[in-house]
Amino acid sequence: MTQRVGVIRFPGTNCEFDTIDAVRALGGEAEILWHSDSSIKNVDAIVIPGGFAHGDYLRCGAIARFSPVMEAVSDFALAGGPVLGICNGFQVLTEAGLLPGALQKNAGMKFLCSMQQIEFVSTQNVVGKGSQVGDCLQIPINHFEGNYVCSPEILSRLETQEQIVFRYTDNPNGSIKDIAGICNEAGNVVGMMPHPERATSDLLGSNDGAALIQSFLSV
Amino acid sequence: MSAAPEDASVHRALGLSDEEYEQIHELLGRHPNHLELAMYSVMWSEHCSYKSSKVHLKRLPTEAPWVLVGPGENAGVIDVGDDIAVAIRIESHNHPSAIEPYQGAATGVGGILRDIFTMGARPIAVMDPLRFGPLDDPRSRWIAEGVISGVSGYGNSVGVPTVGGEIVFDETYKGNPLVNVLAMGVLPSERLVLGQASGVGNLAILLGAATGRDGIGGVSVLASAGFDENSEGADKRPSVQVGDPFEEKRLLEACLELLDEGLVSGIQDLGGAGITCATSETASRGGAGMDVDVSAIHSREEGMEPFELMTSESQERMLAIVEPEHLEKVLEISAQWEITASVIGRVTGNGQLRIMDGFEGEVLAELPASTLHDDAPEYNRPMSPPDDLTERRLRDASQGPANCVEDLLALVCDPSWVYSQYDHQLFLNTVVGPGNDGTLLRLRHPSTGEETGRGLAMSTDGNHRWCYVDPRQGTKMIVAEAVMNIACVGANPLAVVNCLNFGNPEHPEIMWQLSESVDGMSEACIAFNAPVVGGNVSLYNETNAVDIAPTPVVGVLGVHPDLSEPPPGIGLPPDSLLLVLGQEPESDVSMGGSRWAWEVGCCKDGVLPEFDLDHAVRTAAFVAESVQKQRLKAVHDVGEGGLAVALAEMAIRSGIGAKIKNHDNHISMFNESGGRVLVAIENRELDDFVKTAAARGVTAKVIGETGGSSLQFGPMVDVSLESLTVASENQLPEALGQGTVNA
Numbered sequence: 014m015t016q017r018v019g020v021i022r023f024p025g026t027n028c029e030f031d032t033i034d035a036v037r038a039l040g041g042e043a044e045i046l047w048h049s050d051s052s053i054k055n056v057d058a059i060v061i062p063g064g065f066a067h068g069d070y071l072r073c074g075a076i077a078r079f080s081p082v083m084e085a086v087s088d089f090a091l092a093g094g095p096v097l098g099i100c101n102g103f104q105v106l107t108e109a110g111l112l113p114g115a116l117q118k119n120a121g122m123k124f125l126c127s128m129q130q131i132e133f134v135s136t137q138n139v140v141g142k143g144s145q146v147g148d149c150l151q152i153p154i155n156h157f158e159g160n161y162v163c164s165p166e167i168l169s170r171l172e173t174q175e176q177i178v179f180r181y182t183d184n185p186n187g188s189i190k191d192i193a194g195i196c197n198e199a200g201n202v203v204g205m206m207p208h209p210e211r212a213t214s215d216l217l218g219s220n221d222g223a224a225l226i227q228s229f230l231s232v
Numbered sequence: 233m234s235a236a237p238e239d240a241s242v243h244r245a246l247g248l249s250d251e252e253y254e255q256i257h258e259l260l261g262r263h264p265n266h267l268e269l270a271m272y273s274v275m276w277s278e279h280c281s282y283k284s285s286k287v288h289l290k291r292l293p294t295e296a297p298w299v300l301v302g303p304g305e306n307a308g309v310i311d312v313g314d315d316i317a318v319a320i321r322i323e324s325h326n327h328p329s330a331i332e333p334y335q336g337a338a339t340g341v342g343g344i345l346r347d348i349f350t351m352g353a354r355p356i357a358v359m360d361p362l363r364f365g366p367l368d369d370p371r372s373r374w375i376a377e378g379v380i381s382g383v384s385g386y387g388n389s390v391g392v393p394t395v396g397g398e399i400v401f402d403e404t405y406k407g408n409p410l411v412n413v414l415a416m417g418v419l420p421s422e423r424l425v426l427g428q429a430s431g432v433g434n435l436a437i438l439l440g441a442a443t444g445r446d447g448i449g450g451v452s453v454l455a456s457a458g459f460d461e462n463s464e465g466a467d468k469r470p471s472v473q474v475g476d477p478f479e480e481k482r483l484l485e486a487c488l489e490l491l492d493e494g495l496v497s498g499i500q501d502l503g504g505a506g507i508t509c510a511t512s513e514t515a516s517r518g519g520a521g522m523d524v525d526v527s528a529i530h531s532r533e534e535g536m537e538p539f540e541l542m543t544s545e546s547q548e549r550m551l552a553i554v555e556p557e558h559l560e561k562v563l564e565i566s567a568q569w570e571i572t573a574s575v576i577g578r579v580t581g582n583g584q585l586r587i588m589d590g591f592e593g594e595v596l597a598e599l600p601a602s603t604l605h606d607d608a609p610e611y612n613r614p615m616s617p618p619d620d621l622t623e624r625r626l627r628d629a630s631q632g633p634a635n636c637v638e639d640l641l642a643l644v645c646d647p648s649w650v651y652s653q654y655d656h657q658l659f660l661n662t663v664v665g666p667g668n669d670g671t672l673l674r675l676r677h678p679s680t681g682e683e684t685g686r687g688l689a690m691s692t693d694g695n696h697r698w699c700y701v702d703p704r705q706g707t708k709m710i711v712a713e714a715v716m717n718i719a720c721v722g723a724n725p726l727a728v729v730n731c732l733n734f735g736n737p738e739h740p741e742i743m744w745q746l747s748e749s750v751d752g753m754s755e756a757c758i759a760f761n762a763p764v765v766g767g768n769v770s771l772y773n774e775t776n777a778v779d780i781a782p783t784p785v786v787g788v789l790g791v792h793p794d795l796s797e798p799p800p801g802i803g804l805p806p807d808s809l810l811l812v813l814g815q816e817p818e819s820d821v822s823m824g825g826s827r828w829a830w831e832v833g834c835c836k837d838g839v840l841p842e843f844d845l846d847h848a849v850r851t852a853a854f855v856a857e858s859v860q861k862q863r864l865k866a867v868h869d870v871g872e873g874g875l876a877v878a879l880a881e882m883a884i885r886s887g888i889g890a891k892i893k894n895h896d897n898h899i900s901m902f903n904e905s906g907g908r909v910l911v912a913i914e915n916r917e918l919d920d921f922v923k924t925a926a927a928r929g930v931t932a933k934v935i936g937e938t939g940g941s942s943l944q945f946g947p948m949v950d951v952s953l954e955s956l957t958v959a960s961e962n963q964l965p966e967a968l969g970q971g972t973v974n975a
Contacts, residue, residue, distance in 0.1 A: 024478070024481070024482050024485075024569065024570060025389070025391075025478050025481055025482075027390075027391030027481070027658060028658065030659070030681075031658065031659060031660045034660060034681060035660070064391060065388075065389045065391070065477075065478065065481070067478070068389065068476075068477070068478025068481075069389070069478075070478065121969075123384075123652075123653050124384045124385075124388060124653045124654075124655075125652055125653070126388075126651075126652055126653070126654060126655050126656055126657065127648075127652050153657055155388075155655050155657065155658075157388075208657075210660070211657050211660060213660070214660070215798075216663055216674065216795070216797075216798055217657070217660060217661075217662060217663060217674075
């Protein structure tokens with residue numbers, strides 16, 4: 014049972030407080046972890062939230078992976094600790110080598126902020142507890158570089174090892190095989206482009222993200 | 233310090249008239265030197281001094297018990313209860329965007345955000361009313377795409393959601409687009425900070441980006457003159473600044489942390505006129521003076537002249553006034569956010585602004601700080617209505633080759649291609665986002681995050697067609713429309729901000745438009761009890777001596793008192809009754825100023841439909857009340873394109889059609905009689921609803937019922953939802969989405 018979630022804050026991160034709000038609303042505790050600290054302060058789980066770490070003037074996440082905190086995140090992930098990268102966080106995780114593949118610019122060459130339907134492809138991971146394969150969720154996306162790409166070898170590994178977590182039912186960005194989120198082999202590290210923290214209230218249009226965060230808090 | 237009387241070409245090149253030069257001469261009791269002249273020229277520019285408009289702006293209502301800060305500060309601030317204050321401001325970045333669309337729009341967003349966090353507020357929303365030349369003009373498409381990308385690129389990255397706005401295309405903006413940006417922020421009411429320097433010995437610390445040679449004279453050379461032949465402003469491109477949203481994001485976080493820790497006694501953003509404006513404004517507001525050391529300014533390149541350092545408009549900079557004992561802590565927080573901080577000034581008690589090379593070094597300029605503001609010239613420029621006004625008003629705007637179905641298909645336009653490029657959801661507040669009447673955000677306490685159970689609503693509105701035909705009534709109608717928009721999401725108005733985009737103030741017709749518009753706005757704001765808490769005037773919007781149609785834009789802020797359920801939205805429900813609330817159009821209603829008349833009938837003249845402002849006030853209150861009580865199944869303001877376009881938007885949204893009685897000719901379908909709202913209610917609610925409307929003094933008329941897969945007006949006019957949807961969705965992507973050429 015996750016007690017405390019550490020939320021990484023790089024200069025340029027902007028979804029850290031939304032993530033904290035969502036975690037707290039679901040009964041979890043959360044605190045900020047500053048990028049230049051090399052400690053993750055004994056948290057039980059880590060979220061790398063959305064935003065533009067270090068401005069993302071180079072490839073997204075390419076500088077963030079060198080922030081001191083990422084070494085601790087990497088150790089934590091390799092030891093089996095739950096790690097969720099949302100949007101820019103997903104990009105950082107691929108740059109850090111904790112998840113395979115890369116995120117390139119959307120096929121339409123435009124930033125896209127819109128509600129999307131995604132479908133669970135695998136639930137054998139830290140966000141899938143309590144959900145079924147085939148469950149459809151309404152969760153917003155908000156990115157310019159969300160077009161997932163990887164080599165054919167990686168793709169076939171992702172498919173055979175149930176590492177594709179979500180796919181879009183109506184692909185907005187050109188992602189290979191409609192991929193919206195993936196996990197590592199062990200299922201403890203998940204990266205996804207849609208923002209579950211933005212779908213935690215009916216007043217805001219969807220509460221479907223709550224199940225994912227709930228699952229993340231319960232591992 | 234004394235300088236010889238100079239060659240008149242110098243002050244003229246800086247944008248100062250001979251009379252203004254003489255006034256400076258008298259104020260100083262000597263001839264100004266070049267640095268002093270450069271400082272006066274930026275501060276006395278139209279953009280900074282409002283010298284042509286001030287005399288009119290005084291007629292606007294600005295006070296109410298809930299107004300904490302009115303016009304004149306960086307942003308207006310109002311008290312919205314629960315110890316929360318809201319800071320709001322709107323600005324234009326028209327001229328920079330005309331010649332460098334991406335950077336012009338990006339720095340427009342950056343500048344307005346600094347105005348908000350200068351007040352101690354965290355910016356939580358941006359809105360962008362945008363106006364461009366026609367879609368069939370390649371250069372206008374290039375400008376539109378660049379501006380939209382600039383808002384998206386800067387706003388998304390800096391981390392403030394763009395929650396609404398407008399997009400309008402018209403011939404009048406060809407060559408001179410209007411890029412207005414509104415920003416809103418929230419702060420704990422006890423933390424309000426003002427941009428003033430006091431306390432002799434306090435330090436002025438320049439925070440943020442290095443000062444470079446960009447944007448020198450932006451306010452005088454660029455913003456306060458029109459565009460002339462051929463150049464399309466290309467020669468003025470170096471006067472446009474370049475934005476860096478990542479620098480701004482760190483600056484924003486650092487400043488909010490400094491304010492949270494109580495380390496600054498005054499803070500001011502650097503926008504137009506750069507360090508000159510920030511140092512002189514803080515000093516004169518605090519009744520103090522300041523010594524400024526130009527050698528301490530961190531600059532982007534070697535060898536910058538003092539006048540360049542003092543007037544540069546490099547972006548992402550702030551000036552904080554700090555007591556000396558807090559200096560160390562301020563430098564520490566700045567370092568944590570990787571922000572450069574330099575002590576560039578000391579507050580003095582003598583009211584003088586002294587520019588020096590080293591605090592003990594040579595005095596390069598010395599002038600009374602307040603003269604840069606308080607003594608700026610004020611003009612009551614000649615004004616007169618256009619010569620042909622009477623003649624113009626006699627024309628009948630309803631003539632033309634009307635084809636109700638085709639015209640409707642041409643007038644619907646889905647703006648989602650634009651706003652899907654903007655993050656409009658950050659901060660988890662957006663209950664109703666862009667593409668609707670008003671925007672509605674959850675209102676939460678900025679420090680504790682605690683929900684108040686209430687909502688903040690905003691809308692920006694302008695209509696150059698109405699204001700061209702009749703600037704006074706047109707402006708009244710846009711205020712009413714903005715209020716009606718927030719009523720549609722359940723809010724009552726509290727405050728207005730305005731951005732007055734007009735042509736060349738040296739043309740008497742333009743000053744007449746401005747004056748009429750201010751009077752119309754004043755009357756409407758009084759009627760809605762929503763004072764003007766801030767604004768911006770953008771003049772010289774002209775190309776080749778042709779002025780734009782007058783385009784005052786208003787932003788209205790209001791509160792929804794009980795946000796337990798989202799408002800009904802615009803989508804038509806099945807099997808319901810459709811009613812129009814508000815003033816009924818006269819039987820021979822004029823088409824003057826309507827989009828139909830301008831775009832289909834090709835007539836820009838005539839008169840506006842009669843407008844009953846009091847009825848609009850009652851209607852807005854009744855609509856807000858009905859939304860709050862959850863009595864409506866759908867609600868939508870009737871604006872440009874009239875009833876037919878409003879209905880089409882409602883039908884497209886939900887995929888449910890409607891049958892309308894009568895209204896089967898272009899006049900009843902497309903007239904833009906003001907103050908009307910379309911609502912859908914359940915059949916069984918009708919009697920009670922109409923009774924309540926009558927009790928509130930609001931006309932309510934059933935016009936049809938919902939259902940089916942087409943929109944029918946009378947027996948003859950029938951448009952399928954499919955064709956409406958295709959026409960609406962394709963307009964912008966077809967014109968803009970295929971990539972544009974740099975014309």
